[in-house]
Amino acid sequence: MTLSLFLVDDQRLVRAGLRMMIESQDDLTVVGEAGDGREAVTKLRGLTADVVLMDVRMPVMDGVEATRRLTRLGHPARVLILTTFDLDEYVFAALRAGAAGFMLKDARQEELLAAVRGVAAGGSVVAPSATRRLIAHFADRLPGGPAATDERLALITPREAEVLDAIATGATNTEIAARLHLAEGTVKTHVGNLLAKLRCRDRVALVLFAFETGLATPDRR
Structure with missing residues (x-):
């Protein structure tokens, strides 16, 4: 069974690198890509994908809002957030918006591919150290305590x-x-x-x- 992926990142070189990595795998294929969240939501309305690799910081519409809209639309694709972590203050919100998990952009190729396959199978990616650090960093900012x-x-x-x-x-x-x-x-x-x-x-x-x-x-x- 071949898994279909949709790439969302405002940097063409990042998308090209991801596409090259993904299409080197016999069981993975890229069915589309977008340079911002709005374009992604528009294209995915008429497209089936198993996993969306979603950047967080993008112009026009960021990854959080795009994830939220895909969730509200009931799109079956699972969203895997890609982040640099150190600067992203949106990942926590993206998880709450319906993302299946997140990976750091500097993750090893085998880690990212394993995450893609795991998310497509219905699992989630909760990186042990990074998740705890992320939530610790943003826990005090949750509204209402x-x-x-x-x-x-x-x-x-x-x-x-x-x-x-x-x-x-x-x-x-x-x-x-x-x-x-x-x-x-x-x-x-x-x-x-x-x-x-x-x-x-x-x-x-x-x-x-x-x-x-x-x-x-x-x-x-």
């Missing part, structure tokens, strides 16, 4: 809360199993229960829920 009274908190068990806290650090199921002395299959069950109970789309949404409700506390090192 922690939503500690969220009614969904009453639905989860103490063990599920431990699993959720581990997810918020970016830990994989294997790492969570080792940390909490559980079978990996049990961790998968807990993750599935959390997704259902909290009405979260994926692990990214679980991470955001954990920080917004105060279940997880940003590392402020």
